[in-house]
Amino acid sequence: MDEQEFGFETQAIRTHLDRTQYQEHSTPLYLSSSFVFEDAEDMRASFTEEKVRNIYSRFSNPNTTEFVDKVCAMEGAEAGYAFATGMAAIYSTFAALLSSGDHIVSAGSVFGSTHALFMTYFPKWNITTSYFDINKPETIESFIQPNSKILYVETPTNPGVDVIDLELLGEIAKKHNLILIVDNCFATPYIQQPIKYGAHIVVHSATKLMDGQGRVLGGVAVGDADLIRQIYLFSRNTGPAMSPFNAWVLSKSMETLALRVERHCENAIKVAEFLENHPSVNSVKYPFLKSHPKYEVAKKQMLLGGNIIAFEIKGGLEAGRAFLDKIKLCSLSANIGDAKTIVTHPASTTHSKLSTEEKLAVGITEGLVRVSVGLETVKDVIADLEQALS
DSSP states (O other), rough: OGGSOHHHHHHHHHHOOOOOOOOSSSSOOOOOOOOOOOOHHHHHHHHHSSSSOOOOOTTTTTTHHHHHHHHHHHHSSSSEEEEESSHHHHHHHHHHHOOTOEEEEEOOOOHHHHHIIIIIIIIGGGGGEEEHHHTTTGGGGOOOOOTTTEEEEESSTTTOOOOOOOHHHHHHHHHTOEEEEETTTTHHHHHOOGGGGSSSSSEEEEETTTTTTOOOOOOOEEHHHHHHHHHHHHHHHOOOOHHHHHHHHHHHHTHHHHHHHHHHHHHHHHHHHHHHHHTTTEOOOOOOOOSSHHHHHHHHHHHOOOEEEEEEEETTTHHHHHHHHHSSSSSSSSOOOSSSOEEGGGGGGGTTOOHHHHHHHTTTOTEEEEOOOSSSHHHHHHHHHHHHHH
């Protein structure tokens, strides 16, 4: 049977390393910093890459290879590289592909640390960024300059849960010869595959739904083989590699990704509907609510709505803080994609480094709360949110 005919879950479970002489059913841990060679010629050929093999775990390791192979199969990508964190994946991808004088066109709605890269660190190397409003995609082309090289988005966004048409982005990138990079962390490859719509690189924080239980950090970039080759060479020399242990954990987690994400989304739509009808809530954003401004786009490119909800509490900052202080069951944490439901106040935590104007520009108001809906009995999650809102 041709590998392309296998379903998503089958690829997630059956993409694994060749068995060792011990015929194990579950891939073992390869906790080795380095690997040995048969002789001088084997060593020479390996370092010149005439042979494809493991040399040093900063370059590759059997566990990271298995994890990357799974993500590539799920995303429809040619190649990939695994990183210690999601931000290492984002930084290394940009650093490998950009040169001094290059320009990035990005949606303004990006994670706070990504914003810091664009505004604080990249300008040190004469790399500039222009932000467009993710809710005004018709303006994107006006931001493209002769030195523009990358078009970058998150969809859905963090924390505003905005959505943009990936097919449109693919057309713009092709027309202007840009590298389209998509942060697919909130959706996971089960819900959305940006490469189908023209993305060249897809990045993930594997720390989130890919792990699913808040255990390990990790990041991954997959996509066009030629571009990944550049990212690999940069990372091989700068050292942001994922640890074999974390790769082993994540590879096992991917086997249950589809099942977990389906339950996350099943719970999330019920929580979103509850919040939408609560008198203490001004507004709710969830991709599969019909009230979401990009509902039709979300339905076109996403299998499910994801597990992240953004809602605005009436009463602003003080009401938001009071809500968090009354939470009993749910967790107060900066993470997302955990089996446990997590509530976060972005204005005072994940996006606190943004100015008031910058927050408002990407839809972060003082009363905005982000909910990462977990796998608990959903009525218990709703009951906790209800008592905290009362």
